[in-house]
Amino acid sequence: MKNLQKTYEVTQKVERLFEVTVTQTDFWEAVLYISTQTEFNTLSQIACADWIEEEHFLLTYILTTDARDKNLMLKLTLGREYESMPSVMTLFPQAEVMERDLHEMYGIGFEGNETLYDFVLEQWHDLPPLRREFDTLAFVHEHFAFKGGREDNKDVKVEQKRRREEAKKQKALEAAKQEAKKQETEKQETEKPKEPNTHATDAEETQDKKPDTKEAEDGQ
Amino acid sequence: MQKGFVAYNNEQKSLEAETEGIKNSQTLIQKAMNWFSARSMFVVAYGTGCGAIEMPPVFTSRYDIERLGVVGVATPRQADIMIVSGYCSLKTLRRVIRTYEQMSEPKYVIALGSCTINGGMYWDSYNTIKKLEEYIGVDMYVAGCMPRPEALIEGFVKLQESIRNNTIQPGYVKYREDYAYYQANQEKLLGKETQPVYEEDYAGMNLS
Amino acid sequence: MFIDLLIMLVMAYGFGFLYYGLYRNISARVHGRFGPSLAQSFYDSIKLFTKDTSTDFGWMFFAGPIIMASGAILTVLFIPYFNHGERLVGLSPYGNLIVVLYFMVLGPLGNALGVGSHGNPFGAMGITRGLTRLLGLEMPFYIAVVGLMIANESADIGTIMANQAETYNIIAHPLLFIAAFISFLGFLGKSPFDVVGAPQEVYSGPAVEFGGKFLALALSQSAIFSFAKLLLMVDLFLGGADSLWDLILKTFVLFVASVFVGNVYGRFTTAQSVDFLLKVPTVIAIVGLLFV
Numbered sequence: 088m089k090n091l092q093k094t095y096e097v098t099q100k101v102e103r104l105f106e107v108t109v110t111q112t113d114f115w116e117a118v119l120y121i122s123t124q125t126e127f128n129t130l131s132q133i134a135c136a137d138w139i140e141e142e143h144f145l146l147t148y149i150l151t152t153d154a155r156d157k158n159l160m161l162k163l164t165l166g167r168e169y170e171s172m173p174s175v176m177t178l179f180p181q182a183e184v185m186e187r188d189l190h191e192m193y194g195i196g197f198e199g200n201e202t203l204y205d206f207v208l209e210q211w212h213d214l215p216p217l218r219r220e221f222d223t224l225a226f227v228h229e230h231f232a233f234k235g236g237r238e239d240n241k242d243v244k245v246e247q248k249r250r251r252e253e254a255k256k257q258k259a260l261e262a263a264k265q266e267a268k269k270q271e272t273e274k275q276e277t278e279k280p281k282e283p284n285t286h287a288t289d290a291e292e293t294q295d296k297k298p299d300t301k302e303a304e305d306g307q
Numbered sequence: 308m309q310k311g312f313v314a315y316n317n318e319q320k321s322l323e324a325e326t327e328g329i330k331n332s333q334t335l336i337q338k339a340m341n342w343f344s345a346r347s348m349f350v351v352a353y354g355t356g357c358g359a360i361e362m363p364p365v366f367t368s369r370y371d372i373e374r375l376g377v378v379g380v381a382t383p384r385q386a387d388i389m390i391v392s393g394y395c396s397l398k399t400l401r402r403v404i405r406t407y408e409q410m411s412e413p414k415y416v417i418a419l420g421s422c423t424i425n426g427g428m429y430w431d432s433y434n435t436i437k438k439l440e441e442y443i444g445v446d447m448y449v450a451g452c453m454p455r456p457e458a459l460i461e462g463f464v465k466l467q468e469s470i471r472n473n474t475i476q477p478g479y480v481k482y483r484e485d486y487a488y489y490q491a492n493q494e495k496l497l498g499k500e501t502q503p504v505y506e507e508d509y510a511g512m513n514l515s
Numbered sequence: 516m517f518i519d520l521l522i523m524l525v526m527a528y529g530f531g532f533l534y535y536g537l538y539r540n541i542s543a544r545v546h547g548r549f550g551p552s553l554a555q556s557f558y559d560s561i562k563l564f565t566k567d568t569s570t571d572f573g574w575m576f577f578a579g580p581i582i583m584a585s586g587a588i589l590t591v592l593f594i595p596y597f598n599h600g601e602r603l604v605g606l607s608p609y610g611n612l613i614v615v616l617y618f619m620v621l622g623p624l625g626n627a628l629g630v631g632s633h634g635n636p637f638g639a640m641g642i643t644r645g646l647t648r649l650l651g652l653e654m655p656f657y658i659a660v661v662g663l664m665i666a667n668e669s670a671d672i673g674t675i676m677a678n679q680a681e682t683y684n685i686i687a688h689p690l691l692f693i694a695a696f697i698s699f700l701g702f703l704g705k706s707p708f709d710v711v712g713a714p715q716e717v718y719s720g721p722a723v724e725f726g727g728k729f730l731a732l733a734l735s736q737s738a739i740f741s742f743a744k745l746l747l748m749v750d751l752f753l754g755g756a757d758s759l760w761d762l763i764l765k766t767f768v769l770f771v772a773s774v775f776v777g778n779v780y781g782r783f784t785t786a787q788s789v790d791f792l793l794k795v796p797t798v799i800a801i802v803g804l805l806f807v
């Protein structure tokens with residue numbers, strides 16, 4: 088860890104997760120240094136995110152220690168136009184499958200990896216399907232036909248959003264009501280002398296309210 | 308009989324309606340053959356999707372489908388029935404077709420789960436097929452996501468009934484007679500190589 | 516004569532499948548299931564005879580099941596059903612125990628021929644296992660049978676049966692019986708010696724490419740063959756049968772004993788079964804041979 092902090096700028100994300108950002112040219116040097124000189128000597132995953140708006144991929148090599156108690160994210164950005172990376176297979180043999188997967192799903196090349204042929208998709212001639220310019224729906228409608236009976240299906244995400252917003256509104260209303268009631272009871276309390284069973288009545292009231300709110304939500 | 312479990316809906320009706328006239332034109336031997344093939348079914352269970360998890364209870368002690376004469380076998384050569392349990396990815400479809408073509412006639416297919424009927428919850432996935440019946444002949448749909456073992460058993464019972472009474476035109480007959488249609492569909496989706504090519508993958512390591 | 520032969524074959528077919536159905540039923544009860552109907556095996560075999568065959572690997576492939584079936588049929592025809600030497604004795608006057616032992620290995624060899632021609636690796640694996648197991652099976656069985664031949668000074672099954680009129684061989688030569696019974700379990704091909712066609716390991720082994728009619732032939736021959744082995748055991752050790760009921764009772768008792776053994780023990784691996792067969796029953800048989 089100290090070695091690492093001397094050479095690279097390390098930010099701590101959460102308690103056991105650290106992050107180092109490098110550039111594409113420094114990558115090989117960095118991964119060589121980290122895997123040999125520091126405790127993070129095993130590769131557990133290579134993640135990739137497609138930032139189409141900023142025109143780059145964000146590759147994250149997740150390295151871990153022998154004891155599996157700390158993780159290091161080694162981040163770098165990579166151009167989207169079918170660029171290639173040096174393969175880390177010589178350091179971590181398990182990278183073979185991960186790189187093959189990335190090659191197939193995003194079209195990233197890995198120099199030094201000999202196995203970049205068909206993996207999960209067999210004889211796939213289209214765009215790599217996880218690139219965001221690949222239009223899944225258009226592909227589906229081009230290659231498959233549906234039977235009747237799907238006309239009434241709704242776009243799930245839009246519907247979810249709508250429901251969530253309505254639930255929020257409902258909650259706000261409920262909260263306002265409760266506020267009003269509370270103020271009323273407070274008024275009563277100030278007028279009346281204190282009674283031991285006021286808490287109980289409060290609880291009963293809230294219990295009564297709960298099923299009501301549920302019904303209201305279901306009704307939408 | 309309660310129609311709740313099996314998708315006794317338009318698809319199934321359209322499968323059955325085509326051939327109501329066949330029943331009467333049968334000889335006694337054909338009837339006996341039908342009876343025997345309904346009474347004894349060897350199943351090759353192709354676990355393509357999540358529906359595969361419902362098949363072990365059907366074949367073991369809990370639901371014990373051996374009562375009905377349904378037995379699992381290990382190879383498609385010996386099988387009469389293939390269960391396609393759930394979504395097929397394009398890669399799986401090649402194997403399904405190959406398995407189907409290895410079975411000897413008379414052979415039947417049970418399609419398990421909504422995914423095989425119309426895409427199910429994977430309707431917008433680029434990698435799973437939507438209608439199984441476009442690629443191989445299907446005899447019985449069991450709808451549900453995923454169907455309970457009881458539903459699968461009822462599917463078997465219905466299939467046995469329809470084989471015994473000869474109320475459906477079997478899928479394999481359609482597949483044989485209409486092979487051009489099925490082949491066109493397969494080739495449209497999978498390209499010319501509708502069968503998996505194992506040698507190429509392993510011998511030619513430098514395909515990239 | 517020919518009517519006799521026909522009756523013998525039909526009886527072997529019927530009883531073989533009936534016992535196979537019983538086997539399935541009993542194991543189902545052991546698993547806590549209901550199990551199929553008793554006639555299920557008949558349905559299976561008749562259905563398979565009406566099916567198409569979609570495989571073709573040359574004539575050798577087709578010859579395999581036929582040689583197998585003829586091995587089983589010849590075996591059953593050379594074993595007398597009853598011990599008076601009048602009805603249902605088949606061809607046994609023309610051949611003796613040695614011929615029967617010879618025909619008993621014809622089946623697996625024919626099977627190997629057929630399987631060798633289709634080149635499916637699982638089939639080859641299955642047949643290798645089968646032949647390896649056969650190596651272990653034959654040793655104790657042959658020693659036991661040789662012991663009987665020495666004791667009776669004859670290789671004729673009829674004579675051996677007739678000599679048991681007072682005491683059965685199972686009492687006179689118990690050690691020989693135990694050795695023969697263990698290898699008989701192996702010949703039946705049920706667990707613990709079912710390495711050949713284990714569906715989870717070699718995908719039904721030698722039968723992997725057989726479909727339709729040839730599978731039906733293979734199934735029928737195995738039914739006939741298991742009944743032939745039951746008969747042989749009854750003839751050699753239980754004094755043969757006087758009447759039909761006697762026959763049914765004796766074969767049934769032997770059969771049930773083998774079913775229970777099969778349901779209690781798990782499957783041996785190939786090496787284990789050969790090891791076991793060459794050690795335990797062989798030693799028992801040799802010790803038994805000393806007492807003859």
Ligand code: SF4
Nearest residue numbers: 356393420421422453
């Ligand atoms: S129908 Fe449902 S359970 Fe079956 S494969 Fe599709 S998603 Fe899975």
